[in-house]
Amino acid sequence: MSSLTKLTVSPHIHSGRSTKGIMRDVLISLLPVTVAGVVIFGMRALLVVAVCLLCSVGFEALFNLITKKEQTVGDLSAAVTGLLLALNLPANIPLWQCAIGAMFAIIVVKCLFGGIGQNLVNPAVTARVFMLVAFSSMTVSAFPVDAVTGATPLAAETMPSLLTLLLGNYGGTIGETCTLALLIGGIYLLLRRVITWQLPVAFIGTVFVFSLLMENLDFLRALSLVLSGGVFIGAIFMATDYVTSPPTAWGKVLFGLGAGLITCLIRYFGNYSEGVSFAILFMNILTPYICQWTRHKVFVTGGNK
Amino acid sequence: MEPPQTVTIPMAMHIGKPAKPIVKVGDLVKVGTKIGEADGHVSANVYSSVSGKVIKLAEHLLHNDTTTTAVVIESDGAMDVAEHLAPPVVNNRQDFIAAIKESGIVGLGGAGFPTHVKLDVDPERIDYLIINSAECEPYITSDTVTMMTRSADMAYALQTFARCLGVDKVIIGIENNKKEAIAAMKTMAASIAECSVEVKVLPSIYPQGGEKVLVYHTTGRKIEANQLPIHVGCVVINCTTVAAIGAYLKTGMPLVEKCVTVDGGAVKHPQNVIAPIGTSLDALFACCGGLVEQPAKLIYGGPMMGVTVPNADAPVIKNTNAALALTSKEAKLPKMTACIRCGACTNTCPFGLAPAAIAGAYDKKATEMLRSLSVETCMECGCCSFVCPANRPLVQTNKLAKQFLKEEKKKEESDT
Incomplete structure (x- = not known):
């Protein structure tokens, strides 16, 4: 008898896509905006990125070690959370606050709910909202090196020019200002098929249409409002998080519409000048319901005969 | 050899x-x-x-x-x-079915269902005879070779189908990456006068050769779960099976x-x-x-x-x-990790099922939930497991869930 071989159930091959590969792509897609953030806001921004990254990965490793769970930092999802958190913080934030934010994102939002795939809300978004509420340093904005000083433009009377909004040399968080870099990253994710267009387009489109209506059809002003205040980083990178957004095309459209709407409601009628994070958080919570409403239509039913 | x-x-x-x-x-x-x-x-x-x-x-x-x-x-x-x-004497439907039964021919595409049983239906019900030439699985080219080399056997079989079963519409469903086989099939189709033979070139996308997928893409008809192609007026036969039938009718081998x-x-x-x-x-x-x-x-x-x-x-x-x-x-599969709810499984499923949700329902043995997720529709093509970045055993769980529902149904029936 010839030697025995392995018996398994089909399929016997795999596409090769992995969680780690997807997370690596997200990290690559965030590279342009990270570089832009450091150029615009200086080396202090790099420090914030480094602290958030290290703390996020470190806390996850530590949690797994203490709770004797399988080590998961290798899947790079903690690194993605850390980087996204950093990009949503102003460059002048105290570093200890970064560490606490990272701990909140990883331990409270992610690990305590069961780790990757189990969290109900996006860790980076939730940590940012937590920090907005907890730390006063979050509400005043960054100290831009050679840009407009002061609060984010949404709170300001006059808006920066469109070119400034594209290039990002104005006040804001590290990763939200340079729309050009965010777009490059978004296109990379689309080409790598990590994300699809529905959610970002619905999100950004809704904010644009709502702003247009509120600003008496002032096209330029509506465009400026879309290009600022974290709409792009939120729509492309935060809202598209697999775990906390719906999988189907229509689900994504619904999520984007809702998030865009809530963003504008907060911007125009709320106490905070910025509403993207709150909007995403709120839609995260609605996601299980959106999933149920927007399941694919099954090719044929009638399995109960 | x-x-x-x-x-x-x-x-x-x-x-x-x-x-x-x-x-x-x-x-x-x-x-x-x-x-x-x-x-x-x-x-x-x-x-x-x-x-x-x-x-x-x-x-x-x-x-x-x-x-x-x-x-x-x-x-x-x-x-x-x-x-x-010796070649069998085939003059009518009964002769034809008996001859196929004698020949030992079964579904050669992989299922191995006895062909005479499949064909033993009221001929009035057959609108289309669909020749499954999709051969969609990676690696396999044996059907392609058969089409290229044995089109005469296939033609002889199709003529007999027309004569004895009254089949008037034949559709050959074939993937577009088999250029030579398509050419051979088109030449064969043109040579048959007894019935209309259409060569339908389909995109090379797995699982094009799945019976329900093929029937839908060739006729637009949908087959319900637990139903056969004949319920929508179709008989699907693999091209190599057709060639084997032709060879038997000609030679008796x-x-x-x-x-x-x-x-x-x-x-x-x-x-x-x-x-x-x-x-x-x-x-x-x-x-x-x-x-x-x-x-x-x-x-x-x-x-x-x-x-x-x-x-x-x-x-x-x-x-x-x-x-x-x-x-x-080649056989190495990545390690299984946690589901990240990316939706790749449901977005790739040819039938729009939600394998991750099915896996969750199966873990809880939630019978009604599994039924509402239509898991019985699953044709077990394996696409969900193939694309899953966490390499979860999705199609494998679907198979278990289908078996579980069958047993539940049996239990319910014995209770009443």
Whole structure:
């Protein structure tokens, strides 16, 4: 008898896509905006990125070690959370606050709910909202090196020019200002098929249409409002998080519409000048319901005969 | 290939009851000698594929983990054909079905369902005869080769279908990456006057050859879960089955050989081999220059839906369309990690099912939930598991869930 071989159930091959590969792509897609953030806001921004990254990965490793769970930092999802958190913080934030934010994102939002795939809300978004509420340093904005000083433009009377909004040399968080870099990253994710267009387009489109209506059809002003205040980083990178957004095309459209709407409601009628994070958080919570409403239509039913 | 020294021919190479062996040790047989008699309606005759002597009637472990009797024949190397073989006289539907039953032909695309049973329906119900030429699984090209080389047999069979079953519309569904086979089929279609034969070129997307997928893409008709193509007026037959029917009608030679794609990284010279049924995989690989390394997995069929066999003693059976010897590198699957709810499974499912949700419902044994998720629709193509970045056993869980629902249904029925 010839030697025995392995018996398994089909399929016997795999596409090769992995969680780690997807997370690596997200990290690559965030590279342009990270570089832009450091150029615009200086080396202090790099420090914030480094602290958030290290703390996020470190806390996850530590949690797994203490709770004797399988080590998961290798899947790079903690690194993605850390980087996204950093990009949503102003460059002048105290570093200890970064560490606490990272701990909140990883331990409270992610690990305590069961780790990757189990969290109900996006860790980076939730940590940012937590920090907005907890730390006063979050509400005043960054100290831009050679840009407009002061609060984010949404709170300001006059808006920066469109070119400034594209290039990002104005006040804001590290990763939200340079729309050009965010777009490059978004296109990379689309080409790598990590994300699809529905959610970002619905999100950004809704904010644009709502702003247009509120600003008496002032096209330029509506465009400026879309290009600022974290709409792009939120729509492309935060809202598209697999775990906390719906999988189907229509689900994504619904999520984007809702998030865009809530963003504008907060911007125009709320106490905070910025509403993207709150909007995403709120839609995260609605996601299980959106999933149920927007399941694919099954090719044929009638399995109960 | 050279006649193998011995062949091991199991009595169960089809869905249904195994055939009853009608030879005993020491009997002399020739190519085409009946060695197993169909046992009942859903069963199939079995014929010797070589000339020689029966040396053993042995218990044989099949790849589906059941055992059956296998007739082991020592070949005399002559490949003498049985003298009594003659083309069957086929004048009407009854003759035709009886002839196919006699021929031992079963679904050669992989399912192995006895063809005479499939065709034994009221001819009025048949709107379309669909020839499954999609051959969508990676690696496999045996159907393609059959279409390129045996279109005359296919044409003869189709003419008989038209004459005896009144089939007037035939659609050949074929993937667009098989240019030469498409050309051969188009030439054949033009040569048939008895019925309309349309060659429908389809995109090369797995699982194009899934029966329900093919019927939908050729006719636009949808088959419900637990229903057959005939419920929507279609009969689907694999192209190699059609060629085998044609050959039998012309010559009277029953199904004794099979074109098999021998491939995989461990095979030295991958190629298609026409092998006598019962040839061991070892002999098949030897005919292809042997193995360059110890294979990690041996597969009957394609890598997406094929079944693994424990060793290379396993014989080629009627519905073997490929024998793959995968290297450890090819067979390596990534480690399973946590579901990240990316939705790749539901977005890739040809039927729009939600495998991740099904897996969750199965874990909780939530019967109603599983039913509402239509898991019974699943055709087990394996796309969900293939794309899953966490390499979750999704299609595997679907299979378990389907089985679970069947048992639940049985329980419910016995309760009432």
